[in-house]
Amino acid sequence: MAEAALSSARPAAGIAARQTVQNINAPLWRNTLFVAPYLCFFVTLLVVPLFWGIWLSLHKADAFGIGRFVGIDNYARLFRDKIFIQAVGNTFYFVLLTVPTLAIIGLLLALALNRKTKVAAALRAVYFSSSVLSVTIVTLIWRIVFIGNFGLLATIYGWFGLPAPAFLSNPNLAMIGIAVATVWWCIGLPMMLFLSALQQVPAEIYEAAALDNASRWRTLWYITLPSIRRTFVLVLIIQVVLQFQLFGQAKLMTLGGPNNVSKPIVLYIYEAAFTKWDLGLGAAASEILFILILIAAMAQYFISRRKGEEG
Structure with a gap:
């Protein structure tokens, strides 16, 4: 009888154990409590303002409230505004000036400072120190440099x-001056990202290349750059998103002048919404900026990914 009881108890114990394992591996909805604070801030600060901006851009709105529904009239007004078209061109010009420069100079600095020495560590701190400054301090420094x-x-x-x-004050140099100040200010982040990527490349690969008498150029081209390709794409996408949002430098250094040649989209949005109090027009311009950033970032990602797959 005892043996029969034991034999019947073993399958029951096995089933209970399997049920316990399944319960452990099953998703627990109470785990969402850990991400609930982040989701709350994400929805409150990003999702809700996005849809509220879209709703606002379809209405005639000012400081006193939201008026009547006007559809795409605000967007039509934007594309009839020569200053807005010029601001879009200025923003693209600024992105072309800064993003490749930040990526290339950041990579060169990372390659030069990827050493385990005290001097290299001190220089990394020096180059990164400008990134912690506020835009007001940066523009003040470069106004002192550029002032006539x-x-x-x-x-x-x-x-x-x-x-x-x-x-x-020169229309041909104003945006270049802002770009120089921006590169000096933002170079720390690309440099540190590239340094982190370089330090993840296994040293054994470089040792094998040295045994094969590979030159520094061949080592860089065939080992280093392919190994940090994903980081290079990440740096480009981050900088595209950041530089499309140019505002403080243009506002404090040139006020968008002379003749609006250094006025970016964000400064146009600020003036439309908070100087002219045309909130509907400002919201429409901000939605167009969002679409431009999204298209530019996704295009850069897919082009880089395709080149990586082909390579």
């Missing part, structure tokens, strides 16, 4: 008896 007659650049040119370029 008695700025730092004018002083250096004066030593050689040459006139300094008027970066802040």
